[in-house]
Amino acid sequence: MNIFEIFQNHVAEAVSALGRDGVLPDTLDTKRIIVEPPRDPFHGDLATNAAMVLAKDAQIPPRSFAEKLIPRLLLIDGVLAADIAGPGFINIKLDPKIFHSVLHAVHQQGNDFGRSTSGKARNVNVEFVSANPTGPMHVGHGRGAVFGDALASLLIFAGYNVTREYYINDAGAQVDSLGRSAFLRYREALGEEIGAIPEGLYPGDYLVPVGKALADHYGSSLRDQSEAEWLPIIRQAAIDAMMEMIREDLAVLDIRHDVFFSERSLSQGGNRDEIGALITDMTARDLVYQGRLPPPKGAPVEDWEDREQTLFRASAYGDDVDRPLLKSDGSYTYFAADIAYHRSKYLRGFATMIDVWGADHGGYIKRMTSAVKAVTDGMGELDVKICQLVRLLRNGEQVKMSKRSGDFVTLREVVDEVGRDAVRFMMLYRKNDATLDFDLAKVIDQSKDNPVFYVQYAHARCASVLRQGHAAQSAFDLAVDAGALSKLTDASELAVIHRIAQFPRIVEAAASAHEPHRIAFYLHDLASDFHSLWNRGKDNPDLRFVIENDRNLTIARLALVDAVRRVLASGLSVLGVSAPNEMR
RNA sequence: GACUCCAUAGCUCAGCUGGAUAGAGCAGCCGCCUUCUAAGCGGCAGGUCGGAGGUUCGAAUCCUCCUGGAGUCGCCA
The missing domain is CATH 1.10.730.10 (Isoleucyl-tRNA Synthetase; Domain 1)
Incomplete structure (x- = not known):
């Protein structure tokens, strides 16, 4: 029971009635009427801007409009008084019985009070976390995770049909590095002295058990193979282990995704090359052309070479420049995969997509929203929510990075220390696009x-x-x-x-x-x-x-x-x- | 250089998609608190909403420019 919505309808109906009676024009757009709580309770229980937003169309001053409307409002059951205020606000005083009936509704509806049907069961895909499967989740991931999960719950509560989705970046150079790192740990588990983990590989201890499991399973059979042979095997094992670890990290926060979507599956998983099909399709629709780009601005790129490449006309859809879909070796760019991925969401029935990203991806928003617009003929809508950085503090002092699992504070450490409720609430007690100070001492105070x-x-x-x-x-x-x-x-x-x-x-x-x-x-x-x-x-x-x-x-x-x-x-x-x- | 986000009380932040005299919590000051669970409650003080224009009945909110801060820029993921 939303009394504001109910009275919004009452007021709209009153305006329409005056239209039918010829007191006001019958062409007024009552959708613009808002009924809200007044800033100052002294003004009354409800306030409406009806007179102000419609006065111009009615071609009379707002206060005159209000004077015509008020007698009609007084006929509404539960309205005790209605007064003009300021430039043409109408303040409404309600019979307390209206509020008592709200209480009554709470008891009838129980925990469903506040649940809404405003989402009209529309499908929404909320993609969040999507952390690379290369290690445990850190605190920054945690914010996006909690935000996405709570947003999904909120949308469900508001009557949307929501799918929680995780995009596994299991196709790029990073997971190759992960595979090589795991291979080292595998050799270590076989008794080799591996020394320091080389630059560019993942040094975290969390790969030690992966190496051990590989040694247990394969013995020394992989050790003498060529990288081309062992990499796919070890890489997949490492990805699976990392995803398992991430799922456990998420479970600690009571977060569960409905769909885990593999990037690799777009081009290599099955019998169909989704990305290739996408580019063919985009080319047919003249969204793609062969052309040259100006060199990147800002920090100079050393290996920049001016050459003709396959470009998406992103700038025609709101982006700043056109964007490459193929690398010089002919493989797909990450962006190409991402377009195919978002198209797949659309084809799976999600016209509304929400992506939750970290702050470092802010520069990526335009190209992705423009791509979604282009490949869905404007039917799909992508809203990207950026979660800003989390500054981890203890009594006001910045917390030092932990060396235990790489070079960051893991989400698990934080949840273990302060508990799930504190983490979840504090991550949500700030707008997503503002940076967040998280003080480990204060949240358990x-x-x-x-x-x-x-x-x-x-x-x-x-x-x-x-x-x-x-x-x-x-x-x-x-x-x-x-x-x-x-x-x-x-x-x-x-x-x-x-x-x-x-x-x-x-x-x-x-x-x-x-x-x-x-x-x-x-x-x-x-x-x-x-x-x-x-x-x-x-x-x-x-x-x-x-x-x-x-x-x-x-x-x-x-x-x-x-x-x-x-x-x-x-x-x-x-x-x-x-x-x-x-x-x- | 371009783009994105941010700028509101001493501090940390809200501000309900354009409404009335801009709100809360800390910190400060004043009062109360042997209670239905103590960890709180009430009050006072505190503001040129970064600056300048614009849009309109009306702007913290929308547009433009400027200033200051964070981030991004790629065939990386």
Whole structure:
């Protein structure tokens, strides 16, 4: 139940009715009407810009428009008053019964309150993590992982049909290096002295067990083969081991992908060369031509050679320059594979694609969105979400890189230290495109300075109050009707209900903007409202939740507490953070 | 050189896709806190929304230019 949406429809209907009556033109575009909470609650419960956005088309001043509209608004059930404010805002005062009915809806819908159908079951592909299978995940990967996972959950909650996907970069030079690194470890496992790992290969200890497993399985049979023979075998074994490790890292954060898509499968996996087919298709549609590029700007590229190459007309679709699809040795560029990959998403039924990338890929957005536009005839839409860097701190001091597994702090180390909930919540308590300071000491601090604790504690406190309530009263049913809820009249109680009423529109806005952090901030606000309400009981015992001699009031208040608890739980569940019943 | 992102209170950041007197948390100051779970609650103070133009009824939000910071640029992945 989204009261803002409901009243938006009411207001639109009122405008249409005036159109039919000839009071206003009947051609007004009521879709532009917005009903939202006023900035200042003193103004009322709802505010609408209807008069201002439609005045011009109606060819009358906004305030005159409002004067015509208001009598009509007053006919709407639940509207107590409607006033013109400022340049032509209409502030609406609602009967508290509307808000009581919101509470009632929470109890009826339970954890589904806030769930929306605004996504209209449209297919969305969320591709995230896609870390190269060359080692364990680090903290930066973790941010993209949590962001993508929470965004996917949010979209599901908002009524989209979501697939979580991981693109395995298992076809480039990096995985060849991985294979060679694993080969060294294999020889090491056979008892050879391998010395230092050469520059350009992966030195991390995590390849030691891979080498050992290879030695166990193949004995020394691979050692004397040529690289052309052993590389495919060892490379694949190493990739599989790395992917297994990455899956485990993700599982620690409770993240699971529906699809793992192999880059290699596009050109070498089956009986069909997807990338070649793509280039043929693009050539037929004149998206590709043979031409020359100007030398790259900025840092000079030493081995730059001016030559004719196979180029995609990216600049015709919004990119800065055209982009090569073939390397000089005739093999496909990464970009060519990526276009084929995104086309495959489209062909699999995803007109809406979301990619979650790290900050270092920002320069890649234009060419990819332009490519998606080109190969889908403008039918496919790609939104790239960039997750900025994470600065790992401990009490304000930058954390030194660990040498244990290469040259970075692994995600696993961080989760082991502070826990899944802290990692997930803090990764989401910031806009994705802003850099994030993650302080290992602060996120486990049990104080209000720590938003994770603050929100979880609000949930635990709700649960505690409900336990107390059940102890003080005999068994009761919280799903009381809206009439019984009319006992809730205090301004601080109504303020909490107002906040609850906003949850559905926050969900929809966050989902359509692809911004899960809005849920995290909302939960913090709701927690704050609740802590505040709880404390009112200190100064004024009449405002406590459990009132000894007033069973009905107690039940109404516990219904409010339970609604807060449910919305907190449901929001936390979208973020993938647990909602504890006690904090001990 | 070009492009992307960022610039909002002393600090860290929100700002609901263009709305009213720009908000929160820290830090500072003042008060309260033997409670339904203590780890908090209330209040005060704090701002030329980096700067200058523009678009319009209306701009922190959209456009242009400038300044400052981060990142990217390739036949790398």
